[in-house]
Amino acid sequence: MKIAVIGANGKSGHLIAEEAITRGHDVTAIVRDAKKLRPSLPVIEKDLFTLTYDDIKQFDVIIDCFAAWSEEDLPKHVTSLHHLVSLLKDKPNRLLIVGGAGSLYTDKTHTVRLIDTPDFPDSYKPLASNMAKGLDFLRTITNVNWTYFSPAAEFIADGKRTGSYCLGNEEFFTNSKGESKISYADYAIAMIDEAEDAKHIKARFTAIEQ
Template identity: 55%
Template sequence: MKIAVVAANGAAGQHIVEEAVNRGHEVTAFVRSENKSKAQNVVVKDLYEITSDDLKGFDVVVDAFGNFNMDQLDQHSTSLIHLADQLSHAQARLLVVGGAGSLYTDKSEELQVKDEAAFPDIFRPLAQAMSDALDLLRKRTDVKWTYLSPAEDFDAEGPRTGSYVLAGEVREFNSKGKSYISYADYAIAMNDLAEKANHIHERVSVYTA
């Protein structure tokens, strides 16, 4: 497959690129500066300058954008909508690295994780910004999108176990009562979604059993 990873220099982006390359896919990293990923091809370009022509020929475009600057949290929405606009009515699918805060706490789907009293206040604005972006994406029927939320504990340094559980809109816990996934195992799930081409127009989640 031909896969583009936008914001490939980030921690999630680098893991997704490495997993894809190891599977034999041809990967192009879209980065703003010197490439840090293991992609075979590199395009140095600001996300907001990426055009539909730049994304032609790809089977999948992975949006790994993240911004933790409190003054720029709106970019989670503006960047995602920009990429969606460039992929409007295109054959390429858009896979989005999402957040856990917008997952629901139970099957009633009334309360999101970010709204729980125990949710850290310092992360609440970021979680809200990512939730807002997901709400906008849900309205897009002109783009073949899939949004993948990690477990609540998204561990950049965690091991690659090679296994995961794919779930839906509700936060799930493993046998130890943990909502956990490593970046490496998340990258496996993301690449599986890329290869299987399922869950179009859906938000799914992933955790380690």
């Protein structure tokens, strides 16, 4: 399978690309600066917002690991999806997005999200809100093969690779220890499993550590 990873030099993008390579997929990085990439990885050195369909049409799956942290750049979590969707409308390629946990619902009524709860940290609300807006936008799109992957509430960059996880859909949930957490490494496993299995087309899913 041909897979492109947008933001492959970031923490999650790097591990997702490595996981795909380990499984024998043909992986290309799409990054603004190729200096930090492993030398053997094919690269398209281009800003996400300047991508054209000709740049990505060869890929079966495009995995979007775009990240923005500064206040002025947070709306790009929405506008970047607008751009990618505009390229992929009515096309066969799949778009998989590294999403946020704040938009997960607290129960099956789907009326309250994690970001709406009193205990949600104020410092994370601007990022979570923009990522949630991105998901809301995707839900209106019926002619792109998108998948939105929300991590657990605790998303651990340097967590260990256990090789296992539990899947969920729209609701926040916890494991037998009452924890909602997943390492970047296990998240990468679940992401490439989804790339291979295509179980959540035009849908959101989530995963936590067992």
